[in-house]
Amino acid sequence: MGVTAAKGFRAAGVTAGIKASGTPDLALVVNDGPSLAAAGVFTFNRVKAAPVLWSEQVLKGGRVSAVVLNSGGANACTGPLGFQDTHATAEKVAEELKLNAGEVAVASTGLIGVRLPMDVLLPGVTLAAGELSATGGEAAAIAIKTTDTVHKTAQVTSPAGWTVGGMAKGAGMLAPSLATMLVVLTTDADLDAAALDAALRGATRTTFDRIDSDGCASTNDTVLLLASAASGVVPDEAEFAEAVRTVSADLARQLIADAEGASKDIRIDVTGAATEEEAVDVARTISRNNLLKCAIHGEDPNWGRVLAAIGTTTATFDPNELDVAINGVWVCRNGSVGEDRDLVDMAGREVVITAHLNAGEASASLWTNDLTADYVHENSAYST
Amino acid sequence: MGVTAAKGFRAAGVTAGIKASGTPDLALVVNDGPSLAAAGVFTFNRVKAAPVLWSEQVLKGGRVSAVVLNSGGANACTGPLGFQDTHATAEKVAEELKLNAGEVAVASTGLIGVRLPMDVLLPGVTLAAGELSATGGEAAAIAIKTTDTVHKTAQVTSPAGWTVGGMAKGAGMLAPSLATMLVVLTTDADLDAAALDAALRGATRTTFDRIDSDGCASTNDTVLLLASAASGVVPDEAEFAEAVRTVSADLARQLIADAEGASKDIRIDVTGAATEEEAVDVARTISRNNLLKCAIHGEDPNWGRVLAAIGTTTATFDPNELDVAINGVWVCRNGSVGEDRDLVDMAGREVVITAHLNAGEASASLWTNDLTADYVHENSAYST
Structure with missing residues (x-):
């Protein structure tokens, strides 16, 4: 049920006609209150899409009554007219x-550098x-898919x-800090x-910030x-924080499982680090090594x-x-050859590298x- | 003629039997003087192969009488015994x-984490x-190839x-600062x-440091x-520096042209930057964007x-x-849509991106x- 699992929310997902494919491409999530409290985290990329610039402003007020999301176009690098399109979309929802x-709030995903077809979007x-409807969460999740093969709730x-x-x-451009993703959480x-x-x-710090599919933000x-606040319950803050973390970790794991062209999900555990920051830096650097990522694809414990x-x-x-x-076999000890690499079983989809x-x-x-070659194919033909 | 183009040098390239393929795998370059002056630049990677640790020490003395290079094994992550192998190789040359x-000086290239077969190497x-011989430069260049499809002089x-x-x-792992490469220059x-x-x-700063095939160091x-000093001529230093730069740029360009699985050579020109350092940072970041590199492969001016x-x-x-x-067509102006992307001709092997x-x-x-998919194939099966 996703965004409509919590009381006080309605959602919908429809086919506006933004995508040439004719699949659902517009989602709406509405908060019926009584509270409209909200928080948001956005891309660290300095080239920000119009909906990000808009929604950052909205969130400064700490209140969100509705979120409109579209797939089929990112409305990024579209100049002042693109910003007007985002503004018009929010006005239409308000009306x-x-x-x-x-x-x-407005969120968009799809190709960069192309104006949205407002004649069908509005x-x-x-x-x-x-x-x-109060059961529209699944339809909304379906409508925000781009190259995702499954919807995620x-x-x-x-x-x-x-x-x-x-x-x-989010399936491609999963990235440095937030992955290519649109996420709406409700409570x-x-x-x-x-x-x-x-x-x-x-x-976010330990979930969406800790997935990195291809290093592209x-x-x-x-x-x-x-x-x-429709439950009427003021939660224990620690329990609430843990619940948000659990849902975020679940969604983040689903994003990696559906990453473009991937055949292996790789968890990189860095231990024995001087600081958590250094552990993350090492893990991220390993995660972006194309040669290693190719080796894992070939089930080579390199x-x-x-x-x-x-x-x-x-x-x-x-x-x-x-x-x-690699998968529990210490193939490297003291910076040199360790246990026999032939002992490593990499047949499964999940691979764990411990450094x-x-x-x-x-x-x-x-x-x-x-x-994988599939990643190359998918991303070399994406805009054509 | 490469390393034997300059007077005072002899070289050889032979098949020692390090590579299972039976192709040449050991090269020797000897400086017959009268001078033995030398300089070296090494990987910035903190995990350094045994021959790098050895040769860094040799170069501290500023004199090199011979360089022995092998393909078929990197002698990296091989521990104290690997360092002994490098030492023994240098001693054998000396003897x-x-x-x-x-x-x-000693240089090695090939798989990491595997000891060299000293029984055939020595x-x-x-x-x-x-x-x-004084005409052995080409044989030496051939003997240091790994996945290179052509030798480079x-x-x-x-x-x-x-x-x-x-x-x-060097054809793979062309990298952050020096690419995966072994280079010997003689004068x-x-x-x-x-x-x-x-x-x-x-x-090096403007040639080998300005190629970045896959971001892996x-x-x-x-x-x-x-x-x-066999010519007996003390050169004008500026002219000499320019000659070293020209030869280095030529070799660097050959490395990129032979990068593993590549179908396009891409030059990234960053202009209008506040500093050269920032220009390099932007160029390097663009060069490491997997999504863009896939798009260029698909001849998509994304x-x-x-x-x-x-x-x-x-x-x-x-x-x-x-x-x-992209190839001279300003497809983006002021952060938004510029000239028609259909005007971009990307059919050739060389693509120029100007930011x-x-x-x-x-x-x-x-x-x-x-x-490319070929890069994935080559690097997912490399060690098997």
Whole structure:
């Protein structure tokens, strides 16, 4: 049920006609309150799409009454006219639902550098407004897909009577800090915008920020958390933060599992680091090594490429004290040959690479995927 | 003629039997003087192969009488025993040629994490010593190939009577600062080690440091410059520096042209940058964007991916003032849609991407290549 798992939310997903394929391409999520508290996290990319610039402003007010999302066009690098298109979209939602446009967040995904077809998008908003329902979460999740092969939802319900649910899209350009993704999380718990912001940033830091499919950062990444307070329950903040983290981790894992062209999901565990920051830096560097990603695709436990990647970082370590395990077999000990590489079984989809730096007590995990010919095909023909 | 184009040098390339394929795998370059002045530049990777650790020590003395290079094994991540293998190789060269082992540089390339087969390598040194000749430059260039499809040599002769020549290998792991490469440059000009070092560092900075095939830095990168002074001519330093730069640029261009699986050679020109450092940073970031590299492979002038890459840097620019041309067509103006993308002809092998930052007067160029299914195939099966 995703974004409609929590009470107080309605959603819809419709085919506006933005995509040539004729598949659903416009989603609407509405918060019926009583609270409209919200928080958001956006791409760190300095080239930001018009909807990101718009929604960043909306979120400064800490209130969101509705989110309109479209696939089929990113509305990025479209200049002042592209920004006007985003503005007009929010105004249309406000008009249909009798809301304040300044509280309507907008998110877009698709090709960069192409204007949105407003002649079909705006009627699509009207259509979606008419289809809003408390069971529309799945339709909304379907409508935001681009090259995703499946739609992604998740939810957690607390014994205390509140729920956190969400939906995500993203299969390519999963990236440095937020992946290419649009994520909407909803809850019927009663929290103010500041508490939501703290919970969302805490969750994002160790979930969406710890997946890195191909190192490319989107211009459109958006993660929103909306609270309706419809359950009437003020949650324990620690329990709520953990619930947001659980839903985020679930969605992040689904994103990696559906990464473009991937045949292996790779978890990189860096242990024995001097600091968590260094552990993340090492994990991210390993995750972006194309040679290693190709080797994993070929089920080749090529630990030398792991060491070569670690060697390009500034993290604290002695090259002669590095240990590396692949799926539990310590193929590298003390920076040199360890256990027999033939003992490594890489037949499964999930591969775990453990890099022990022997430099401290900190650790971090990050998910990535292999590099495949399918990735090349999908991304060399994407715009044609 | 490569390394034997300059007077005072002999070289050989033989099949020692290190490679299972039975192709040449051991090269020897000898400086017969009268001078033995030399300079070297090595990988910035902190995980350094045994021959790099050895040769860095040799070069501290500023004198090199011979260089022994092998393909078929990198001797990286092989521990203290691997270092002993490098030492033994240098001693063998010294013994065969009556030299000081402390003036014999060693370079290796091939798989990481595997010991070298010293039982065939050492007899190979004897064989190579017996085949040394003043016309052996080509055989040496052939013997250092790994996945290279062609061997690479270059030379420049000054009207003043001296020559700079060289050979290079490298087709994969072309990287952050030095690419995966072994390069030996020779000259019969008369310069001391300090002058050679200045010329080599100056040349490397704008040639081997400005190619980046796949962002992966090797554990073995080595660039050496040996001077015999056999011409008897003390060169004009500026002219000599320019000659070293010309030979280095020629070899670097050959490396990119032979990058693993590539179908397009891509030059990235960043102009209008605030500083040269920022121009290089932007160029390198663009060159490592897998999505863009796939698009170029598909002959898709996807300028949005150029902007998305620029946006992840910390360089000085305003997103609304970025201009991007692909093969001379300014498809992006002021951060938005520019000339018709259908005007871009990408049929040729060479593609030029120009990113104008409108932030200053500095510029830099960097070469990379596209990302292809062939790259994936070659690197997923490399060690098997």
